[in-house]
Amino acid sequence: MPRTLLLADDSQVIHGLVERGLADQDIILIASRDGSDAIEIARSLRPDIVLADVNLPGINGYEVCEALKQSPELRGVPIVLMTGAFDPYDPAKARAVGADDHITKPFE
Secondary structure (H helix, E strand, O other): OOEEEEEEOOOHHHHHHHHHHOOOOOEEEEEEOOHHHHHHHHHHHOOOEEEEEOOOOOOOHHHHHHHHHOOOOOOOOOEEEEEEOOOOOOHHHHHHHOOOEEEEEOOO
8 A cells, every 4th residue: 555745845856756765665755845735635635745845835734744744643643844055953942843864955
């Protein structure tokens, strides 16, 4: 049974990298370009994991994480926050909103 990954990032490059990286995996990639859309998609599809950029337009990745972790149906979904190599990342804020991990872009 395939797993579902929700990718919330406004970069077409990141979408392409993740899509190519998962091409031979049994994973369905669902993409979102903003935080509000990511929350709605997560609520309707209940993904197995969420990758969310902290610098999403509108509702940022921290807020996406907080909203999903407050939902009884989604609180168990792992959420990995992403930041650019030169973008600020707040580990205390990430812990406070319930993020499960963090990765820095670009990644392989």
